[in-house]
Amino acid sequence: MQQLLLTLGFGLVAAAILSLSAVAFTLEYAVTNVANLSHGEILTIGAYAAYVVHQRTGNLLLSAIAAALAGGITALAMQTLVIDRFIRNRVGTMPTFIATLGMSFIIQNILVIIFGASSVAYTIPQSAPMHIGPFLWTSTEIMILLTALAITGLLFVIITYTQFGKALRAVYQNRELARVTGINAQFISAATWALAGLVAGYAGFVLAESVGSFTPYFGFSFFLITLTATVAGGLGKPFSTMAGAIIVGLVLEFIGSFNLGKYSLASYNLAFAFAILAIVILVRPRGLFTKPGRSMFE
């Protein structure tokens, strides 16, 4: 029981980071109808930006801000320089989707040229783990949990109550209709991507903190788990996505805590994540929280 609760504690931290990355990914999809395969690179750029700032200043808060800003700028650039042009040229959903894979490839290799392919790490002094209730967390983990909660709360308020949030939901429901009712869909898309980029950049920073070290490819591997969490929850729906992320994050942490003979199941995280996704998508092709159709044409 004690062990189970400890695992739950670690799982919550993993789920918090996953949920930040997933909600950003789902927001990008919501306003452009494009599943951004270069989403992971926003996290990577956030992590490297924080790394650069932390090396110069040693200040954690500044590093976090740098990560978020770098993420925001990256996402905004992706949207305005590539995605929006593809949408306006009516190139189609699939070609745009494939183009994001190309972007991911380009960014990864630019980062390899700048920072090299070997892994780097922050030098942050870790506090001893503290007992909070039944859980065992370091100060970094507590910070991750609290900020994730705060960001989630803020996103909830923005999406549910503000004028911008209403416009965002309108663009998600029907881009053309939103446009003819006077909503600047292009601006809403760009602003949403920038917002998603801020969240994803910060997620990259906390992910790098909790994993310890990272390479130009680390965002992409985490993106694969983000993808399963998002699709399992429901692509384009922020709150279903978060629920999906928490479920996937916790399940993976529990699976990872088991050992099979001499092999720890933790190294199979990705395989398990996609197994979960395959099962979910077979039963509920449009996500856990949707109703399935009875024929593929429905």
Next chain:
Amino acid sequence: MTLQFWSQYIITIFTEGAIFGIAALGLNLIWGWAGDFDLAFYGYVALGAYMTIVLTVGQPIAPAQYIFGLQLPYPLAMLGATLAAAVMGLVVGLIALRNLRGIYFSIVTLGAVYVLYVLASQYVPLFDGYNGVFGLINPMADVLGISFNDYPAFFMVFCLVIFAGIVLILVRLSGSKFGLALRSLREDERAAAAFGRNIYMLKLKAYVLGAAIGGLAGSLFAAYVTAFNPSAWSPIEAIVLYSAILVGGKGNIRGVIFGVVIIFMVVQESTRFLPDIPGHPSVIPSLRLITIGLVLVLFLFFRPQGLFPERRYHYHLPHVQPEPETAPPAATEAAATVAVPDVATTAPAMAPAAVPAVVANAAPIESPPDILVLEGLSKHFGGVAAVDGCSFRVPKGTVTGLIGPNGAGKSTAIDLISGFKRSDTGTVTFEGTEIQNLPPHEISRLGLIRTFQTPREWPGLTVLENILLAKFEPDQETLLRSMLGPGIGHHSVAEADLARARAIIEEFGLTKLANELAGNLSGGQKRLVEFARIRMAEPKLIILDEPMGGVNPVLGERMARAIEAFVASGTTVIVVEHNLPFIERVAHQVVVMAQGAVIAAGPFESLRSNQSVIDAYLGDEVTV
């Protein structure tokens, strides 16, 4: 640079180019023809490479461990590797192709390849984890007595021969009816199902064949590099293959080969002679990969069809006379209409005399049997009952008009009859067989063909191909026949079919457009192609969903006559239509739907005074 250097260099280029070309052609089968953006593809190449090595190099020496550890001759190992890739393709395809399309298909295939990658790198007993497998050196050299120096040239020829074989198979396949059917799925799945194609099976066959070709390429790659491990491949490396296909021309075999030359020779090889930057070993390879990524994005944006777009097949039509220059089809239509005096008045006379235009329930004994019977058919979407206890009968050899206000459930009823939606309750009986739970292609094969509200031509196929494909012939369309049967590629289409297609094309005034892509036609011409397809299919029952939508009166007249011709040849027709004069003109009986149920049925005349019909159309309370 010595002569020896250059000959070695050329051997390298051709060997790698052939292996890479085989892989690209396999992926082109899946992405270019079947239209599925498969991210798992590099996994099949990798599995082929792994399997070839573990099947040839014998038992592992501790502490190494891997499966099989056999010492098979290399050709047998190639076969094993190809089969292994095909089996993995079958498993992935069974899951991902069932009901996932677009990005959902891509995401699941991405997952599949990462599962393989994680297993290959983490689960040591499989392929020895990160150490990988190695030791496949110059296979077949000892058996054939080839010297160490001659081996590279021999292996280049070996790869080129296999490459040529794959090209031959795929050229045969692409123009065959199997290839055509495959491309029709890419163009419009619903129409393909409506004309009897089993989408899932067709896609699965193409996917497994593509995966097998990937495995074969991997097998050659393993023999070329002698070893394989997780650092030798990454699932995302498939991006090089996608770029090659995209640059050359998706779906075009020559284009894909050309794309391989461009991407592989120009992008990969051009940096071979650049000096390394000291201290930055990864700059040159990274620049290469950035270039490939940029090429992919730029081509997707500026020239998605590639440098050599998919070929249009020109069929040899039997007995085609050179056409004299005549007026465009529209003018011919007008002339034809003038020549037929007042068809409307003659229409009743054309109706089969034995068919009384009344509902079958009340029909006298000598009335024809019902070809289609609906009993209590219902379909709910959430809380909304789109079709709610719908029952009616359609006598054989008649035209039934199905009318009703918008939202009455007409289109849903058609979807339920044709299997495109599954009903909640109720039965549909077609010629005495209950069909309500059958998938669309099986219903179509029974002889029930439907159209859709908007024309669903296969835009990327020619008019002639659209018509040829309307006839579903199971024995003409097998994968085996397309690869090994008589005739190469598009020459394998049966003469009789071509002759019939030609007659139909002439009948509908489409002769000049026969080799035009259907997607380039006007709305009216697309309607004509739809009618021509139905004529080719020779169904027993036709369901037309709003054929008059957006159609001018001249063309409408042509359609009315086409419907009458169908009936004259013994076919039964159901027409859903808002254009009531058209219904009055063609229909023997009319079924009126409102709020998901039938509120009236009978000859058109009898409905004029029916209060509930008037109420339904004018929006008053419906009292049934």
